[in-house]
Amino acid sequence: MEECEECINSKRAIAEGFSACREAISALGNEARGRIVLALLEGPERGMRLCELVDVTHMSRPSVLRHLSVLRRAALVSSRKSGTAVFYYMDANVPLWEELADFFSAVCDTVKLAADQGYPAPPEEEED
Numbered sequence: 001m002e003e004c005e006e007c008i009n010s011k012r013a014i015a016e017g018f019s020a021c022r023e024a025i026s027a028l029g030n031e032a033r034g035r036i037v038l039a040l041l042e043g044p045e046r047g048m049r050l051c052e053l054v055d056v057t058h059m060s061r062p063s064v065l066r067h068l069s070v071l072r073r074a075a076l077v078s079s080r081k082s083g084t085a086v087f088y089y090m091d092a093n094v095p096l097w098e099e100l101a102d103f104f105s106a107v108c109d110t111v112k113l114a115a116d117q118g119y120p121a122p123p124e125e126e127e128d
Contacts, residue, residue: 004117010110017103024100027074032059033067040077040090047080047087 018025027033039056040048048056053064068088071077078091 004113004119007110007114007117007119010106010113014103014106014110017099017106021096021100021103023074024076024096025103027070027076030067030070032057032063033071035059036064036067036071037076037090040088047089049085049087053088 028037035057036053039053043052043056050061050064050068053059053068054061057064059067068077068079072079075093075096076091077088079086079088081087
């Protein structure tokens with residue numbers, strides 16, 4: 001089956017979008033980092049201290065710090081100091097979240113287009 005031109009162009013656009021979002025997608029794709037993100041989303045507005053994240057995620061302090069570092073590099077998490085305490089919170093990086101939303105929307109639109117075009121076609125049933 002030959003792919004439609006629109007599908008080919010959509011796949012190229014998705015590849016470009018993935019390249020732009022790769023670091024954030026990779027950061028979110030790890031189970032441990034997912035637990036940290038969930039804890040921050042469900043946690044208090046002020047953010048969470050490292051000791052709180054360790055308690056909630058049941059991970060070691062070094063492990064949480066390592067994963068927070070990855071999430072910070074991906075611009076998903078930020079921190080602020082208050083006295084001697086450091087609070088971590090989900091970053092309101094609107095351009096990044098819009099880029100991610102646009103990427104996943106383009107993926108969804110392309111999958112729908114491909115399905116409408118019959119691609120990928122379901123496997124043919126074998127006759128007995």
